[in-house]
Amino acid sequence: MAVLVGVAHWHAPLYLDGLSRRFRVVAVQDAHLATAERFAARLDASATSDVDVALDHERIDVAFVFSPHHQMLANARKLIRRRIPFVIEKPAGVDLGELRQLEQETRLAEVAVTVALVQRGAPIDSWLRQAGDIVYERMAFVAGPAHRYRRNGNPWMLDPALSGGGSLMNLGPHFVDMALRHIGHPTEVVRRRSSALHGEGVDDHATLMLRTSAGREAIVEVGYAFPDSPLKRYCSFTAAGTRGFAAVDTTGNASFTDTSGVTTTAILEVDSDPLYEKLVDDVADTLASGFAGMSTLSELLSAMELIWPPEEDEADPHG
Numbered sequence: 001m002a003v004l005v006g007v008a009h010w011h012a013p014l015y016l017d018g019l020s021r022r023f024r025v026v027a028v029q030d031a032h033l034a035t036a037e038r039f040a041a042r043l044d045a046s047a048t049s050d051v052d053v054a055l056d057h058e059r060i061d062v063a064f065v066f067s068p069h070h071q072m073l074a075n076a077r078k079l080i081r082r083r084i085p086f087v088i089e090k091p092a093g094v095d096l097g098e099l100r101q102l103e104q105e106t107r108l109a110e111v112a113v114t115v116a117l118v119q120r121g122a123p124i125d126s127w128l129r130q131a132g133d134i135v136y137e138r139m140a141f142v143a144g145p146a147h148r149y150r151r152n153g154n155p156w157m158l159d160p161a162l163s164g165g166g167s168l169m170n171l172g173p174h175f176v177d178m179a180l181r182h183i184g185h186p187t188e189v190v191r192r193r194s195s196a197l198h199g200e201g202v203d204d205h206a207t208l209m210l211r212t213s214a215g216r217e218a219i220v221e222v223g224y225a226f227p228d229s230p231l232k233r234y235c236s237f238t239a240a241g242t243r244g245f246a247a248v249d250t251t252g253n254a255s256f257t258d259t260s261g262v263t264t265t266a267i268l269e270v271d272s273d274p275l276y277e278k279l280v281d282d283v284a285d286t287l288a289s290g291f292a293g294m295s296t297l298s299e300l301l302s303a304m305e306l307i308w309p310p311e312e313d314e315a316d317p318h319g
Contacts, residue, residue: 003027003054003084005075006067007039010152011089011116014273015064016042018280023062027054035153051075060084062287068154070162073098076113080105085112085290087283090173090300094164096308103297112290114283115300118275119174120181123268124237124248130256132243134182139175140221142234143167146200148224158200166202168193168307171222174272176303177295179210179218182239186210186218189306197225208306235270 002023004012007030019025020043028040033049040047048054055063055078063086067075073093079086092115093099106113119125128137146166149157156162163169168191188211193203205223226233237248244258252270257263286292 001026001057001059001061003029003057003060003063004039004045005029005051005054005063005065006031006071008032008035008153009066009068009089010149010154011276012039012064012066014276015280018277018284019043019064022280022284026057026060029054032153051078055079055082055084062086062283065089068156068162069094069164070156073102076102077105080109080111083109083111085287087114087116087279088297089116091164091169091304091307092297092300094162096301096304099297099301099304103301106297112287113297114286114291114294115297116276116279117174117177117295117300118272118279119178120295122272122275124235124270125178127248127254127256127266127268128178128182128237128239128246130243131239131241131246134216134239134241136217137179137182137239138219138221138237139178140234140236141171141175142205142221142223142226143171144224144226144228144232146198146202146204146224148228158202160202163202165308166193166195166200166204166206167222167224168203168206168208172206172208172220172307173300173303175220175222176208176210176306177299179220180299180302180306183210183216183218184212184214185302186306187213189309191309197223210306232271 002025007028025043025045028036028045028047029051030036031049036047063079063084065086065088092102190209193206195203198204205225208220210218235250239246246256248254252268254266254268286294
Protein backbone atom coordinates (compact mmCIF):
# COMPACT_ATOMS: atom_id res chain seq x y z
CA MET A 1 0.00 0.00 0.00
CA ALA A 2 1.17 3.52 -0.78
CA VAL A 3 0.69 7.05 0.51
CA LEU A 4 1.21 10.24 -1.52
CA VAL A 5 2.43 13.43 0.16
CA GLY A 6 2.10 16.87 -1.48
CA VAL A 7 0.26 16.07 -4.72
CA ALA A 8 -0.04 19.67 -5.95
CA HIS A 9 3.46 19.08 -7.38
CA TRP A 10 3.44 19.27 -11.19
CA HIS A 11 5.01 15.81 -11.49
CA ALA A 12 2.42 14.00 -9.37
CA PRO A 13 -0.07 13.44 -12.26
CA LEU A 14 2.71 11.76 -14.24
CA TYR A 15 2.83 9.00 -11.61
CA LEU A 16 -0.90 8.25 -11.78
CA ASP A 17 -0.98 5.47 -14.36
CA GLY A 18 1.90 3.65 -12.74
CA LEU A 19 0.43 4.04 -9.27
CA SER A 20 -2.96 2.73 -10.35
CA ARG A 21 -1.32 -0.34 -11.91
CA ARG A 22 1.28 -1.20 -9.28
CA PHE A 23 0.04 0.03 -5.89
CA ARG A 24 -3.05 0.36 -3.79
CA VAL A 25 -2.95 4.03 -2.77
CA VAL A 26 -4.71 4.40 0.58
CA ALA A 27 -4.15 8.09 1.33
CA VAL A 28 -3.38 11.29 -0.58
CA GLN A 29 -2.16 14.42 1.22
CA ASP A 30 -1.81 18.02 0.19
CA ALA A 31 -1.91 21.24 2.17
CA HIS A 32 -4.83 22.25 -0.06
CA LEU A 33 -7.51 19.69 0.76
CA ALA A 34 -9.39 20.25 -2.50
CA THR A 35 -6.24 19.32 -4.45
CA ALA A 36 -5.81 16.15 -2.39
CA GLU A 37 -9.48 15.26 -2.90
CA ARG A 38 -9.29 15.63 -6.69
CA PHE A 39 -6.21 13.46 -6.84
CA ALA A 40 -7.53 10.88 -4.39
CA ALA A 41 -10.75 10.48 -6.37
CA ARG A 42 -8.73 9.15 -9.31
CA LEU A 43 -7.17 6.46 -7.08
CA ASP A 44 -10.16 5.62 -4.84
CA ALA A 45 -8.12 6.78 -1.84
CA SER A 46 -8.82 8.94 1.21
CA ALA A 47 -7.76 12.59 1.17
CA THR A 48 -6.33 14.80 3.90
CA SER A 49 -4.40 18.03 4.39
CA ASP A 50 -2.47 16.52 7.32
CA VAL A 51 0.64 14.40 6.70
CA ASP A 52 0.32 12.55 10.02
CA VAL A 53 -3.27 11.58 9.25
CA ALA A 54 -2.17 10.17 5.91
CA LEU A 55 0.56 8.16 7.60
CA ASP A 56 -1.72 6.76 10.29
CA HIS A 57 -2.93 4.06 7.91
CA GLU A 58 -1.72 0.59 8.79
CA ARG A 59 0.74 -1.46 6.73
CA ILE A 60 2.03 1.33 4.49
CA ASP A 61 4.68 -0.15 2.20
CA VAL A 62 5.97 3.04 0.59
CA ALA A 63 5.38 6.77 0.42
CA PHE A 64 5.89 9.13 -2.51
CA VAL A 65 7.00 12.59 -1.36
CA PHE A 66 6.17 15.51 -3.69
CA SER A 67 6.09 18.20 -1.00
CA PRO A 68 7.20 21.83 -1.49
CA HIS A 69 10.95 21.77 -1.04
CA HIS A 70 10.96 23.69 2.24
CA GLN A 71 8.70 21.01 3.75
CA MET A 72 10.58 17.98 2.45
CA LEU A 73 12.93 17.48 5.38
CA ALA A 74 10.16 17.71 7.99
CA ASN A 75 7.89 15.34 6.07
CA ALA A 76 10.69 12.89 5.38
CA ARG A 77 11.49 12.81 9.10
CA LYS A 78 7.93 11.69 9.80
CA LEU A 79 8.54 8.75 7.46
CA ILE A 80 11.90 7.97 9.03
CA ARG A 81 10.34 7.86 12.50
CA ARG A 82 7.72 5.41 11.23
CA ARG A 83 10.37 3.47 9.24
CA ILE A 84 8.41 3.81 5.99
CA PRO A 85 10.47 3.49 2.77
CA PHE A 86 9.95 6.45 0.46
CA VAL A 87 10.51 7.97 -2.94
CA ILE A 88 11.33 11.67 -2.92
CA GLU A 89 11.47 14.28 -5.66
CA LYS A 90 14.72 16.19 -6.05
CA PRO A 91 16.20 18.29 -4.50
CA ALA A 92 14.85 16.86 -1.19
CA GLY A 93 15.33 20.17 0.64
CA VAL A 94 16.25 23.80 0.10
CA ASP A 95 20.00 23.68 0.67
CA LEU A 96 22.96 21.37 1.22
CA GLY A 97 22.51 21.44 4.98
CA GLU A 98 19.01 19.99 4.76
CA LEU A 99 19.97 17.40 2.15
CA ARG A 100 23.00 16.29 4.15
CA GLN A 101 20.84 15.94 7.25
CA LEU A 102 18.28 13.87 5.38
CA GLU A 103 20.90 11.60 3.83
CA GLN A 104 22.55 11.01 7.21
CA GLU A 105 19.31 10.42 9.08
CA THR A 106 17.93 7.90 6.58
CA ARG A 107 21.29 6.10 6.45
CA LEU A 108 21.59 5.84 10.22
CA ALA A 109 17.96 4.75 10.58
CA GLU A 110 18.38 2.26 7.71
CA VAL A 111 15.24 3.50 5.98
CA ALA A 112 15.20 2.79 2.25
CA VAL A 113 14.96 5.89 0.03
CA THR A 114 15.22 6.53 -3.67
CA VAL A 115 15.16 9.77 -5.66
CA ALA A 116 13.24 10.61 -8.84
CA LEU A 117 16.27 11.01 -11.12
CA VAL A 118 14.29 9.70 -14.07
CA GLN A 119 16.85 10.27 -16.82
CA ARG A 120 18.97 7.38 -15.54
CA GLY A 121 18.85 4.62 -18.12
CA ALA A 122 16.37 6.63 -20.22
CA PRO A 123 16.65 6.71 -24.02
CA ILE A 124 18.92 9.78 -24.02
CA ASP A 125 21.28 8.30 -21.44
CA SER A 126 21.49 4.96 -23.27
CA TRP A 127 22.10 6.61 -26.63
CA LEU A 128 24.93 8.80 -25.34
CA ARG A 129 26.65 5.79 -23.77
CA GLN A 130 27.24 4.38 -27.25
CA ALA A 131 30.13 6.86 -27.41
CA GLY A 132 32.06 4.54 -25.07
CA ASP A 133 34.20 6.18 -22.41
CA ILE A 134 32.84 9.69 -22.72
CA VAL A 135 35.45 12.45 -22.83
CA TYR A 136 33.38 15.48 -23.85
CA GLU A 137 29.64 15.96 -23.59
CA ARG A 138 27.10 18.76 -23.73
CA MET A 139 23.54 18.54 -22.43
CA ALA A 140 20.95 21.30 -22.92
CA PHE A 141 17.40 21.15 -21.54
CA VAL A 142 15.40 24.38 -21.66
CA ALA A 143 11.84 24.13 -20.37
CA GLY A 144 8.89 26.53 -20.44
CA PRO A 145 8.75 29.94 -18.76
CA ALA A 146 9.04 30.36 -15.00
CA HIS A 147 5.52 31.76 -14.62
CA ARG A 148 4.04 28.34 -15.41
CA TYR A 149 4.61 27.45 -11.75
CA ARG A 150 2.03 30.05 -10.75
CA ARG A 151 -0.38 28.59 -13.26
CA ASN A 152 0.10 24.98 -12.14
CA GLY A 153 -0.41 25.69 -8.45
CA ASN A 154 3.23 25.79 -7.32
CA PRO A 155 4.02 29.51 -6.89
CA TRP A 156 6.51 28.67 -4.11
CA MET A 157 8.87 27.48 -6.88
CA LEU A 158 9.58 31.16 -7.68
CA ASP A 159 10.68 31.95 -4.12
CA PRO A 160 14.27 30.73 -3.61
CA ALA A 161 13.78 30.55 0.16
CA LEU A 162 11.03 27.96 -0.38
CA SER A 163 12.33 26.18 -3.48
CA GLY A 164 16.11 26.28 -3.05
CA GLY A 165 16.71 27.91 -6.42
CA GLY A 166 15.56 28.10 -10.02
CA SER A 167 16.23 26.21 -13.21
CA LEU A 168 19.65 24.90 -12.19
CA MET A 169 18.27 23.49 -8.92
CA ASN A 170 15.19 22.04 -10.61
CA LEU A 171 16.28 20.79 -14.02
CA GLY A 172 20.00 20.46 -13.41
CA PRO A 173 20.10 17.42 -11.08
CA HIS A 174 19.05 15.00 -13.84
CA PHE A 175 21.88 16.04 -16.13
CA VAL A 176 24.55 16.70 -13.53
CA ASP A 177 23.85 13.18 -12.26
CA MET A 178 24.32 11.88 -15.81
CA ALA A 179 27.55 13.84 -16.20
CA LEU A 180 28.97 12.45 -12.96
CA ARG A 181 28.30 8.92 -14.16
CA HIS A 182 29.62 9.63 -17.67
CA ILE A 183 32.86 11.51 -16.99
CA GLY A 184 33.50 11.13 -13.25
CA HIS A 185 33.70 13.71 -10.50
CA PRO A 186 35.03 17.12 -11.58
CA THR A 187 37.91 18.98 -10.02
CA GLU A 188 36.95 22.25 -11.75
CA VAL A 189 33.44 23.73 -11.71
CA VAL A 190 32.19 26.94 -13.35
CA ARG A 191 28.61 28.11 -12.73
CA ARG A 192 26.69 30.84 -14.50
CA ARG A 193 23.09 31.76 -13.63
CA SER A 194 20.78 34.52 -14.83
CA SER A 195 17.21 35.68 -14.32
CA ALA A 196 17.43 38.36 -17.01
CA LEU A 197 14.72 36.94 -19.30
CA HIS A 198 11.77 36.81 -16.88
CA GLY A 199 13.07 38.89 -13.96
CA GLU A 200 11.86 36.45 -11.31
CA GLY A 201 13.61 35.80 -8.02
CA VAL A 202 15.04 32.53 -9.36
CA ASP A 203 17.35 31.85 -12.28
CA ASP A 204 15.69 31.19 -15.63
CA HIS A 205 18.92 30.16 -17.36
CA ALA A 206 22.05 28.48 -16.07
CA THR A 207 25.20 26.86 -17.38
CA LEU A 208 27.41 24.48 -15.42
CA MET A 209 30.83 23.55 -16.81
CA LEU A 210 32.55 20.52 -15.28
CA ARG A 211 36.12 19.31 -15.86
CA THR A 212 37.85 16.29 -14.33
CA SER A 213 41.51 15.94 -13.44
CA ALA A 214 41.89 13.79 -16.58
CA GLY A 215 40.56 16.61 -18.78
CA ARG A 216 37.10 15.14 -19.40
CA GLU A 217 34.46 17.84 -19.74
CA ALA A 218 30.69 18.20 -19.49
CA ILE A 219 28.59 21.29 -20.10
CA VAL A 220 25.06 21.37 -18.69
CA GLU A 221 22.69 24.12 -19.86
CA VAL A 222 19.20 24.41 -18.39
CA GLY A 223 16.55 27.09 -18.28
CA TYR A 224 12.98 28.30 -18.03
CA ALA A 225 13.50 30.11 -21.32
CA PHE A 226 11.32 28.20 -23.81
CA PRO A 227 7.94 29.77 -24.71
CA ASP A 228 4.62 28.21 -23.75
CA SER A 229 4.18 25.73 -26.57
CA PRO A 230 2.93 22.20 -27.31
CA LEU A 231 6.61 21.39 -27.98
CA LYS A 232 7.20 21.95 -24.21
CA ARG A 233 10.97 22.37 -24.35
CA TYR A 234 14.22 22.57 -26.28
CA CYS A 235 16.83 19.89 -25.73
CA SER A 236 20.10 18.85 -27.31
CA PHE A 237 22.66 16.25 -26.26
CA THR A 238 26.08 15.29 -27.62
CA ALA A 239 28.83 12.98 -26.38
CA ALA A 240 32.28 12.27 -27.80
CA GLY A 241 34.10 9.20 -26.56
CA THR A 242 36.37 6.29 -27.33
CA ARG A 243 33.85 4.62 -29.65
CA GLY A 244 32.57 7.66 -31.50
CA PHE A 245 30.16 10.61 -31.36
CA ALA A 246 26.49 10.46 -30.28
CA ALA A 247 23.88 13.20 -30.70
CA VAL A 248 20.17 13.73 -29.95
CA ASP A 249 18.00 16.76 -30.76
CA THR A 250 14.66 18.21 -29.62
CA THR A 251 12.62 16.18 -32.09
CA GLY A 252 14.25 12.92 -31.03
CA ASN A 253 16.45 12.61 -34.10
CA ALA A 254 19.50 10.70 -32.94
CA SER A 255 22.74 9.77 -34.66
CA PHE A 256 25.85 7.85 -33.74
CA THR A 257 29.03 7.94 -35.79
CA ASP A 258 31.60 5.36 -34.81
CA THR A 259 35.37 5.77 -35.05
CA SER A 260 35.38 4.09 -38.48
CA GLY A 261 33.04 6.80 -39.81
CA VAL A 262 29.87 4.70 -40.02
CA THR A 263 26.71 6.55 -38.92
CA THR A 264 23.51 5.01 -37.59
CA THR A 265 20.32 6.94 -36.85
CA ALA A 266 17.16 6.50 -34.81
CA ILE A 267 14.17 8.40 -33.47
CA LEU A 268 14.08 8.55 -29.67
CA GLU A 269 11.40 9.57 -27.19
CA VAL A 270 12.91 12.66 -25.55
CA ASP A 271 9.83 13.73 -23.59
CA SER A 272 10.66 13.12 -19.93
CA ASP A 273 7.01 12.85 -18.81
CA PRO A 274 6.64 9.08 -19.57
CA LEU A 275 9.73 8.35 -17.47
CA TYR A 276 7.77 8.88 -14.25
CA GLU A 277 5.47 5.94 -14.93
CA LYS A 278 8.56 3.79 -15.47
CA LEU A 279 9.93 5.09 -12.17
CA VAL A 280 6.84 3.74 -10.40
CA ASP A 281 7.43 0.34 -12.02
CA ASP A 282 11.05 0.38 -10.87
CA VAL A 283 9.98 1.32 -7.33
CA ALA A 284 7.48 -1.54 -7.24
CA ASP A 285 10.02 -4.01 -8.61
CA THR A 286 12.77 -3.06 -6.13
CA LEU A 287 10.78 -2.22 -3.01
CA ALA A 288 11.48 -5.59 -1.40
CA SER A 289 15.24 -5.09 -1.88
CA GLY A 290 15.30 -1.55 -0.49
CA PHE A 291 15.35 0.02 -4.00
CA ALA A 292 18.49 -1.89 -5.03
CA GLY A 293 20.07 -0.36 -8.13
CA MET A 294 18.00 2.82 -7.99
CA SER A 295 19.35 6.31 -7.31
CA THR A 296 20.20 7.20 -3.72
CA LEU A 297 20.21 10.31 -1.57
CA SER A 298 24.00 10.09 -1.50
CA GLU A 299 24.08 10.29 -5.30
CA LEU A 300 21.65 13.20 -5.29
CA LEU A 301 23.91 14.91 -2.75
CA SER A 302 26.90 14.50 -5.09
CA ALA A 303 24.97 16.32 -7.82
CA MET A 304 23.59 19.03 -5.55
CA GLU A 305 27.04 19.81 -4.15
CA LEU A 306 27.86 21.01 -7.67
CA ILE A 307 24.54 22.84 -8.13
CA TRP A 308 24.34 24.51 -4.69
CA PRO A 309 27.79 26.14 -4.45
CA PRO A 310 29.28 28.07 -1.55
CA GLU A 311 27.67 31.52 -1.59
CA GLU A 312 30.91 33.31 -2.41
CA ASP A 313 31.32 31.23 -5.59
CA GLU A 314 27.96 32.08 -7.12
CA ALA A 315 27.60 34.25 -10.20
CA ASP A 316 25.07 37.09 -10.13
CA PRO A 317 21.70 35.38 -10.77
CA HIS A 318 20.37 38.59 -12.34
CA GLY A 319 22.96 38.48 -15.12
